[in-house]
Amino acid sequence: MVLKFYNTLGRKKMVFSPIKDKKVGLYTCGPTVYNYAHIGNLRTYIFEDILKRVLLFNGYKVKHIMNITDVSHLSQDEGERGEDKMILALKRENKELTPKALFEIANFYTKAFNQDIKKLNILKPTKQIKATSCIKQIIKLIKKIEKNGYTYQTSLALYFNVKKFKNYTQLAGQELEEKIKAARKEIVVDPEKKHPADFVLWFKLAGPHKNHILHWPSPWGEGFPGWHIECSAISLANLGVPFDIHCGGIDHIPVHHTNEIAQNEAAYGRKTVNFWMHGAFLCLDKEKMAKSKGNFLNLNELIKKGYHPLAYRYLTLTAHYRQPLNFSLESLNSAQNALFSLWQSLTTFPKPTRISNNYLKKFKEAVNDDLNMPKAISLTWELVKSEIPNSEKLATLLEFDKVLGLNFKKVWSNYRKIPKQIINLGKQREKLRQKKEFEKADKIRRKIKDLGYSVEDTSQGPIFKKIFKPTDLIKLKD
Ligand code: AMP
Ligand code: ZN
Numbered sequence: 001m002v003l004k005f006y007n008t009l010g011r012k013k014m015v016f017s018p019i020k021d022k023k024v025g026l027y028t029c030g031p032t033v034y035n036y037a038h039i040g041n042l043r044t045y046i047f048e049d050i051l052k053r054v055l056l057f058n059g060y061k062v063k064h065i066m067n068i069t070d071v072s073h074l075s076q077d078e079g080e081r082g083e084d085k086m087i088l089a090l091k092r093e094n095k096e097l098t099p100k101a102l103f104e105i106a107n108f109y110t111k112a113f114n115q116d117i118k119k120l121n122i123l124k125p126t127k128q129i130k131a132t133s134c135i136k137q138i139i140k141l142i143k144k145i146e147k148n149g150y151t152y153q154t155s156l157a158l159y160f161n162v163k164k165f166k167n168y169t170q171l172a173g174q175e176l177e178e179k180i181k182a183a184r185k186e187i188v189v190d191p192e193k194k195h196p197a198d199f200v201l202w203f204k205l206a207g208p209h210k211n212h213i214l215h216w217p218s219p220w221g222e223g224f225p226g227w228h229i230e231c232s233a234i235s236l237a238n239l240g241v242p243f244d245i246h247c248g249g250i251d252h253i254p255v256h257h258t259n260e261i262a263q264n265e266a267a268y269g270r271k272t273v274n275f276w277m278h279g280a281f282l283c284l285d286k287e288k289m290a291k292s293k294g295n296f297l298n299l300n301e302l303i304k305k306g307y308h309p310l311a312y313r314y315l316t317l318t319a320h321y322r323q324p325l326n327f328s329l330e331s332l333n334s335a336q337n338a339l340f341s342l343w344q345s346l347t348t349f350p351k352p353t354r355i356s357n358n359y360l361k362k363f364k365e366a367v368n369d370d371l372n373m374p375k376a377i378s379l380t381w382e383l384v385k386s387e388i389p390n391s392e393k394l395a396t397l398l399e400f401d402k403v404l405g406l407n408f409k410k411v412w413s414n415y416r417k418i419p420k421q422i423i424n425l426g427k428q429r430e431k432l433r434q435k436k437e438f439e440k441a442d443k444i445r446r447k448i449k450d451l452g453y454s455v456e457d458t459s460q461g462p463i464f465k466k467i468f469k470p471t472d473l474i475k476l477k478d
Contacts, residue, residue, distance in 0.1 A: 025243035040289030154192030311336035
């Protein structure tokens, strides 16, 4: 079945097929490990996870590379502009300004990030690669760019000369003049810089970065790499030239990914990535959720408020990844109710038998059409409410869940058996009801409810159903 993705490069849906047989090279920009990820960041990682699962669903193997930024991501926020986010984290946490303390912080937030993605059922990348672990590759790539004539040096840095690169605005479709207006307002403007959109490939230990605690020797002096070169070097070194798909949030289109393309093509003289895919923002009160604006929430805060992490995953699947999603606790609540109700239905189904080809085909059509997850979710409900046998529903749902990632299998295997204790309590309640001791029978119903089950009285006797809680199936200590 044909697989189509919207390619930012070209601005339309295009048929996807991998460069090499059945193997897809996928690169996703990873976190800067200076703080916890917020749920806006996590929306982007869920979109990328769905993409990866859809590729796997289509029978492809996926080599997924993600960088971990532990140096060079400079803050653009008011009051701290131009400072390395990792150094800002050391200051915020009153830590010594030493490489050791920096790596401790980086490890701490990398671990926190991996715990978050695990709770959200995001498949772990094939490799996560720290920027500081590939300085050699970064220097090698910069040398290539330099050899091809795209760089110049000032006393502060080695720059990429954007005027030398003809296709600089191909991804964002902006005019260079527009880009200049949007160019970052640097706190220390380098007077030797030729063009406002020129960006740093290598920072020297000079000017504002004179005392940067991480530095390495290089042909341009002791210093540290720019942020954009990190992703170029890690992606190309691990996935080859060219590779299939590069992703991130839409904020990366005009600067980070535009600069990556410039670096890659300046080094290799050819197109290096076939598909560029971008996820839209998670918003709060119609504004982008961002740390700098203070309007953000972390996954653990949602858990503390009584939400299951997979309720957040479900919520993000109800909007298309290219549409902004406005976050509210009310919508999260509805998502959680919907998820729990799906889970409850599953637990009542007998062993899976055959897959419904009709539903599977419709599902595949939806996900293969640029990851139409709202359609996939509505098909899930259509299937659950349909007339086909429950055993077939379950077999089909387990297939769907390879993409949805909503723990259907775990839910079914952990909760389909009603615990003996509940059945015994049910029997006691029946006896009391027969003796018309309704007050005592109701007390037992409440006990059953406290143990996490509901009772429905039917002509064939009582039916028990699991009532799901936000703490089911997650290890909070993880
Ligand atoms: P950062 O750690 O800031 O580099 O961001 C990590 C990822 O989250 C990037 O791909 C960003 O584009 C993305 N991102 C940042 N803010 C949001 C948001 N509010 N909604 C969705 N994605 C976001
Ligand atoms: Zn990146």
